[in-house]
Amino acid sequence: MNATVSAPSSTAGLDAWLRYLEALHPSEIELGLERVERVRQRLAIDPAPAQVITVAGTNGKGSTVRYLETMLRAAGYRTGVYISPHLRVYEERVRVNGVQLDAGEHVRAFQAVEQARQDTSLTYFEFGTLAAFWLMQQQALDVWILEVGLGGRLDAVNCIDPDVGIVTSVGIDHIGFLGDDRTGIAREKAGIFRPGKAAVIGEPDFPAEVFSALAARDIHPVRVGTDFDYQLAADGQSWRFSGRHSQLHDLPLPSLPLPNAATALMALELLPLPVSEQALRQGLLCASEAGRLQFVAGDPDYLLDVAHNPHAAAFLANYLQQRFPQRPVFAVVGMLKDKDIPGTLAELTPVVERWFVADLEGPRGAAAAELAAALPGASVHEFPAVTAAFQAACQAARESDSQPLVLVCGSFYTVAKIPEAE
Known part of the structure; x- marks a missing residue:
């Protein structure tokens, strides 16, 4: 802990507490459960009798959580x-019955965690995670739905035992913490699974080497393509789901990624709570998430997506080809320098006609020149800020006769800048 940092006063607001959390721990990320588990026990956080669903994965966590x-x-x-990170305001991280809690509720939770932690040092994420759990425990909930921050096994969220664990996908990201090997990353993400409890894998290419280790721990996941599956209808307007015990046909096409809808349906089939087919259909139609395949009609139309690694970019490129096959794409991109910039942009290159790359502010932000260097031979325009790049892309789209779609992607930080540009 930084000994020079003092806790905010009893009357301090949310911004003061967030600054305190940022300064409290010497590192932004410190994987491990010992410290967070110690404070969780002091807070007496226990979801029971509520059911708990924990969602891990390289991509697709947010949309799977929303479907559930x-x-x-x-x-x-x-x-x-509980989700992370937030897109625009911290209050987005906790929802109760679909509604964000206000800043005062978060302050109360931070005060409770601060009192309970005593001399235990917590990172920003660990502190916020425990505060979220404390807030949820104050409510009479039937289900806790928790999104893992990074990895799984050593992530703070994993201090709560799930009744159903989900791994949505396995790709290369957070190399400095999880390594650059898919098998090792899969092991880390599968660390959320519990012996004898339900486990769902929505990754069709999950590394086979991990299954034997899971079986030795009495963990037997249901897998997409083996135990459950889904298929888009020939007309592209509906889809079907095949689970272990259910067959659903002519389902409404959701606005979020279809693979994650199927994974969520499989998880609900394993959850010991009845959910009617009518509720499933209604929930699929209602599911939307800011910054994830978020289409905004206007002059011009634009699409917001937080894709920031090759795995997510490949899905986004395929989505664009399927949904907007006749429209050129003008891409506004800002990225963090610790991401795989060449790999991510390479996945998007086949569908992007013009690039508008921007400096991303902050110590982790990559310069526009670095993005441009990863796009040799492409039509690239560099800008000092995301808002300027977005404005230029929109103006270029208005001047074009081919009705381009403006795509904004590359980072949560990039997408979060767009309302300032409207």
Whole structure:
């Protein structure tokens, strides 16, 4: 702990507490459960009798969480959701019955964690995670839906035992913490699974070497393509789901990624709470997430997506080809320098006609010149800020006769800048 940092006063607001959390621990990320578990026990945090669903994965966590939330709420259950990071305001991280809690509630939770931690040092994420759990425990919830921050096994969220664990996907990201080997990354993410409890894998290419280790721990996941599957209808307007015990046909096409909808349906089939087919259909139609395949109609139309690694970029490129096959794409991109910039941009190159790359502010932000260097031979325009790049892309789209779609992607930080540009 930084000994020079003092806790905010009893009357301090949320911004003061967030500054305190940022300064409290010497490192932004410190994986491990010992410290967070110690404070969790002092806070007496225990979800029981609520059911817990924990969602890990390289990509697709946020949309899977949203599907689970909307379908369970449509079935009449009281839900608590914890996600990270937030897109625009910190309050986005906790939802109770689909509603964000106000800043004062978060301050109360921070005060409770501060009192309980005593001399235990917590990172920003660990502190916020415990505060979220404390807030959810104050509610009479039927289901806790928790999104893992990084990895799985050593992530602070994993101090809570899930009744259903989900791994949505396995790709290369957070190399400095998880390594650059998919097998090792898969092991870390599968660390959220518990012996004898339900486990769902939505990654079709999950490393086979990990299954034997899971079986030795009495963990037997259901897998996409083996135990459950889904298929888009020939007309592209509906889809079907095949689970272990259910067959659903002519399902409404959701606005979020379809693979994650199927994974969420499989998880709900394993959850010991009944959910009607009507609730499933209603929840699929209601599911949307800011910054994830978020289409905004206007002059011009634009699409916001937080894709920031090759795995997510490949999915985004395929989505663009399927949904907007006749429209050129003008891409506004800002990225963090610790991401795989060449690999991510390479996945998007086949669908992007013009690039508008921008400096991303902050110590982790990459310069526009670095992005441009990864796009040799392409039509690239560099800008000092995301807002300037977005404005230029929109103006270029208005002047074009081919009705281009403006795509904004590369980072949560990039997408979060767009309302300032409207």
